[in-house]
Every structure is written in C-alpha cells, then in structure tokens.
Amino acid sequence: MSRIYYRGGMSPFETFSPGYILTHNVIGTNVGNFLYLNGVLRSLMIDDNTVIQANYYNTNYYKPEYVNENFDCFVIPLADAFRENFVNELNELTSFVKKLKIPCYVIGVGLKESYEPDFSQPKPQDEAVKKFVTAVLEKSNCIGVRGELTGKYLETLGFAEGRDFMVIGCPSMYMKGKRLHIQNPKLDVNSKVCFNSNVAASVPTRKFIKLKMKEFENHYFIGQVVNELRSIYLGAPYEYKIEYNFRNVTDKIYQDGRLRFFCNVPKWMEFLNDSDLTFGSRLHGNIAAVLAGTPALLVTKDSRTRELAEYHHLNAIHESKLNEKLTLQELVEQQDFSQIEKYQKQNFDRYVAFLKKNDIPNIFMDGEDPQETAFDRKIKQTDLLEGIVPVSQCSLEEIAERNRDYYTNLDEKLDRLSKKLNFTSDLLQKERIKNQKIATEPLSKKVVNKVKGFLK
Known part of the structure; x- marks a missing residue:
C-alpha cells in the first residue's frame, strides 16, 4: 500500500457542488489543473489500497510532523509555477518541504515567460525557484519539468539536465499511457x-x-x-x-x-x-x-x-x-x-524513466501499460457532476437551487472566516494587555523576572 500526500485542490474522487467550488476555489482558479493532477495520480495509484490525500491548496492543511508519520511521500504537481506572482506559494512550499523527512517529488513544473524568453537577464522569481528546487532535490533525485525552455531557465540558475531535472512534458499527456490515436477531421457546417x-x-x-x-x-x-x-x-x-x-x-x-x-x-x-x-x-x-x-x-x-x-x-x-x-x-x-x-511513445518512455530515476512506485513498472487501473476503477464508482449548462437554459426552480447552493456555501465560508478573525482578534487583545502590564512594571521587577526566566 502506498500513502500519497499531494498538492491539489481536491481529489478526483470527491464531488463538490458548483457553489462550493466557486466559494472555495478548489480548482485552483482553472479546472485545467485537474488534468495534470489526474495524470499524476493515475500513474501513482498502484493498487486499490493506495491512499491519496490532497492538501486543498493549503500548505498547512496538515502539519509536517503528521505528514511524516502518516504518508510515504509528498507529491507536488505544478503548472507554470516559475513566475513572479507565484513566489509566495513557492516560498511556502519550500519551507514545508524542508520540514519533511519523506521523499518529495515535483512531477511537472514550468516557466511562464514570453514566447521568446530572454535568459540573459535575472528574473524576479530566481531566488525563490533556486531555494525551492534545492529543497526538493534534497528529498528526491531530480525534478520533472514541462519543456526545454523551463530546462534552459533552470540551467541559468545552476541546475543541470540529467542530474537535477528531466524534461518530461505535461503528465496529463500520459493519462492513457502511450496510447493516443487522432485522425484528421473532415469538417462541414454541421460539425460539432x-x-x-x-x-x-x-x-x-x-x-x-x-x-x-x-x-x-x-x-x-x-x-x-x-x-x-x-x-x-x-x-x-x-x-x-x-x-x-x-x-x-x-x-x-x-x-x-x-x-x-x-x-x-x-x-x-x-x-x-x-x-x-x-x-x-x-x-x-x-x-x-x-x-x-x-x-x-x-x-x-x-x-x-x-x-x-x-x-x-x-x-x-x-x-x-x-x-x-x-x-x-x-x-x-x-x-x-x-x-x-508518432512522438507519444518516446515521450511516455521518458516519463516512465523519470519515475524510475526517483524510485517512485507506479503502474508502468516492468513495462506495463494497463488499460484499466485502480484509479480508473475508483473513478467509475464516483458520482460525478454532469457538465454545467448556462443559467439561461434553467427553469425557475433550477435557478433558485443554484442560488441556494452558492449563497449557502458563501455564508458558511464567511461564518468560518468571521470566527477565525474573532479568535485572532482575541489573541491580539490578550497580547496587548500582557505587553501593557509588562510596560508598567517597575524596572527592577522586570530585570528580576528576566533573570529568573533565564535561570529556568
């Protein structure tokens, strides 16, 4: 049995209402994030007993001590995370990874830059990226990056292809293993x-x-x-x-x-x-x-x-x-x-080589490429939401239900935030009272108390 803790907004086997998704942003702003996440998890769910747990895009969802004791690895699938407005998130991940004692794997990450990036100039995220990659490499053999441009960027920061990173493409492309079949379309005015x-x-x-x-x-x-x-x-x-x-x-x-x-x-x-x-x-x-x-x-x-x-x-x-x-x-x-x-098999083989280089248990070991996996079986058992049609196509009853779903979830979220704010406010007030009391104590008493504390 494998126990996987991963960065993600939700599990592929969870179904949240659209109202909950809107108010809690479990899709990470873009539902496209589900695609590469599904690709990674399908690869790593080696049997029906595999345990997967999302952090719901909350670095502190579980404390590092708990993760160390209850999981075998921390998996970090990322999109274009090497960008300026993702620095805070990278720093949080770096801090978290440093506290872990289990393997940490970056399975897919990319650079966000112009179509023709200028690698001769430093970028605002450089320091955060260096610290993040270095921290992960202390707990894995190499990281997987999306493409050659991301690889060139990491080389400017002192990392080497083959030693520190491998180009593996997007893990979403291996959701069906090496099997892909696309035909040239014949379109007419009636085509969908x-x-x-x-x-x-x-x-x-x-x-x-x-x-x-x-x-x-x-x-x-x-x-x-x-x-x-x-x-x-x-x-x-x-x-x-x-x-x-x-x-x-x-x-x-x-x-x-x-x-x-x-x-x-x-x-x-x-x-x-x-x-x-x-x-x-x-x-x-x-x-x-x-x-x-x-x-x-x-x-x-x-x-x-x-x-x-x-x-x-x-x-x-x-x-x-x-x-x-x-x-x-x-x-x-x-x-x-x-x-x-024509290129799917060689790209797939490189992805599998990356998993092997990091000693990550996966469904493709020993040359396997199963058509049905533990992931697939569990998806079939999941009650999935149908595609959402525009509100203009809904009855008044359906419109009312959509509004109830959204505002109920919004009220619950605001209530939680209010309680959290009140709790924080109470703590701040207690600290103010404590500091005021210390400030009004005679100087000699302050010194005595400080010495007593030091001796303890």
Whole structure:
C-alpha cells in the first residue's frame, strides 16, 4: 500500500457542488489543473489500497510532523509555477518541504515567460525557484519539468539536465499511457466544434475565436476558470471589461445554450469525445480533447504553451499567424493531426524513466501499460457532476437551487472566516494587555523576572 500526500485542490474522487467550488476555489482558479493532477495520480495509484490525500491548496492543511508519520511521500504537481506572482506559494512550499523527512517529488513544473524568453537577464522569481528546487532535490533525485525552455531557465540558475531535472512534458499527456490515436477531421457546417479562450490571449486572438464560432452552427464554448463558472452557473456578468466570447446572459451564446463548464475530467473528456474538433488558446482545454481522441488546434502565445506544444508535437499555430480571411476548416486542412502519435511513445518512455530515476512506485513498472487501473476503477464508482449548462437554459426552480447552493456555501465560508478573525482578534487583545502590564512594571521587577526566566 502506498500513502500519497499531494498538492491539489481536491481529489478526483470527491464531488463538490458548483457553489462550493466557486466559494472555495478548489480548482485552483482553472479546472485545467485537474488534468495534470489526474495524470499524476493515475500513474501513482498502484493498487486499490493506495491512499491519496490532497492538501486543498493549503500548505498547512496538515502539519509536517503528521505528514511524516502518516504518508510515504509528498507529491507536488505544478503548472507554470516559475513566475513572479507565484513566489509566495513557492516560498511556502519550500519551507514545508524542508520540514519533511519523506521523499518529495515535483512531477511537472514550468516557466511562464514570453514566447521568446530572454535568459540573459535575472528574473524576479530566481531566488525563490533556486531555494525551492534545492529543497526538493534534497528529498528526491531530480525534478520533472514541462519543456526545454523551463530546462534552459533552470540551467541559468545552476541546475543541470540529467542530474537535477528531466524534461518530461505535461503528465496529463500520459493519462492513457502511450496510447493516443487522432485522425484528421473532415469538417462541414454541421460539425460539432468546441472552442476555448482566455483573457491572456491578445485581442485579435479573442476576436478571431469569436468570429470562427459563427462558422459552425453546432459549436460550444467550454469555460475553464472560476469567472466563467460563475457566469455560466449564476448568470453573473463576466468580470473582465474586455472583448470576450460572452459577457452577459443576454448574449446570443447564452440564449442558444452554447456554453458548458465541467467540474471533473471524465465528463469533460466524454463531451469532447463526441466532438469533431477543439480550437482555442487554452492549453489543457486542447490536451483534454487530444486525450479524448479528438483533433485539437492550440493557439500559442507564450513560453508555457510553446514548450508543451513543441515537446508533445501538439497541433498549434502562433497567434500572430491567425488570418481572419481563412476559415477554420482551411486552417485545419494545413495540419497533420496524426503527428502527436508518432512522438507519444518516446515521450511516455521518458516519463516512465523519470519515475524510475526517483524510485517512485507506479503502474508502468516492468513495462506495463494497463488499460484499466485502480484509479480508473475508483473513478467509475464516483458520482460525478454532469457538465454545467448556462443559467439561461434553467427553469425557475433550477435557478433558485443554484442560488441556494452558492449563497449557502458563501455564508458558511464567511461564518468560518468571521470566527477565525474573532479568535485572532482575541489573541491580539490578550497580547496587548500582557505587553501593557509588562510596560508598567517597575524596572527592577522586570530585570528580576528576566533573570529568573533565564535561570529556568
């Protein structure tokens, strides 16, 4: 039996209501995080007795002493964590890892930079990254990074490929082992095409995606982040004041019911499996389609999307190459969607070699590549949420239930925060009273008490 403690917002075998997800952000802002997490956990659940426990994105969910006594390892699957606005989280993880006595494994991590990173200049996160990687290497043989660009970045910090890190791609791509099969699509106006986008994409990219949706009557926009979930589930206006695929419930895409949001990977992939193509700027939105056997065309824009597209040979086009005069079908005809299969086995073998280098028990040991695993069996036993349709498609009873779900969870969270705040306030007040008492004591008494304390 293996006992795994891991960084993650929730277990793949837990089902939370959309209201709970919105108020507690267990998806880590983006449901795409579930994809690489599922890939890692499926690899490491060696039998039906494997114990997995999330930290719910709370570094202090369990104390280090408890983790040392009750788990065999701490697994840290990460996305583009080598970035400036993730420094605080990295520092917390570093501090936690240093207190552990069990192995710690980073299975996937990447750099977030421009499409053509400048490695000649220091970056704000350098010191935090060095401390984090060093701490992890004290408890494992090497870390797994997403792509060559992340590898080059670590080399500028003094780490060496092969010794300190291996390029393994995204663990989500090995959710089905070495097995991938993608056919070139034959699109027409009746094809079911799924789209995705994000606010980080350029304005022309977002406009292009919105324009191409009109070419297919049977299209869907698949949301991935909490703001999109809030908008689809509750009808709240989309928060960003920018050109986007949908903004209000009065938008045509709402009224036509062409929005979806998935709170788990299986239902997400099931929907994409029944589609003819996925197109957009969401990395894991397109990887989910590939895993479902559906062709996907990714719009790349930064180092994160570039290095994974290059490593896995995902079909991709840089956002500067988008031409509104071309139909999506014409863009697709320029692609060979079978190319991913040609490189999947060698990438998979490298991933397995990484697990072996770290002596991590996994389902692929001894050349195995099982089609059904302990992870798969447990997923089948889990009562998973269906895809969420836009609120415009709901009855008044369903709308009322959605609001009850959201505001009940919000009230419970605010109540907990209030109690925590009151507790902290009481502690501060006690400290103030104590300090005031000390401040008013005669100097001689203070000295005597200090000496007594020292002698003890």
